[in-house]
Amino acid sequence: MATANALIAMVSADRDRIAGMARAAGSALAVHLESLGIVAELTNRQRGRVFSYRRYVDTLGEELEQVD
Numbered sequence: 001m002a003t004a005n006a007l008i009a010m011v012s013a014d015r016d017r018i019a020g021m022a023r024a025a026g027s028a029l030a031v032h033l034e035s036l037g038i039v040a041e042l043t044n045r046q047r048g049r050v051f052s053y054r055r056y057v058d059t060l061g062e063e064l065e066q067v068d
Contacts, residue, residue: 003063010055014038 021032033039039051 003059006059007056010059 017036017038018033034041034051038053038055040054042050042052
């Protein structure tokens with residue numbers, strides 16, 4: 001339950017940060033989100049890049065480690 005609450009709080013805080021940004025094209029928005037530390041680019045390419053919501057994934061991973 002604590003992890004679910006942490007994820008909800010994280011998403012809410014990030015949503016508020018994103019809402020304060022000017023509207024941008026999808027790729028430009030992803031780059032701005034990367035500079036805010038919200039997402040991380042995984043592919044190290046100029047085109048066809050893939051981004052991860054890293055803090056979200058890390059939080060879920062921590063929960064799985066506690067279960068083991």
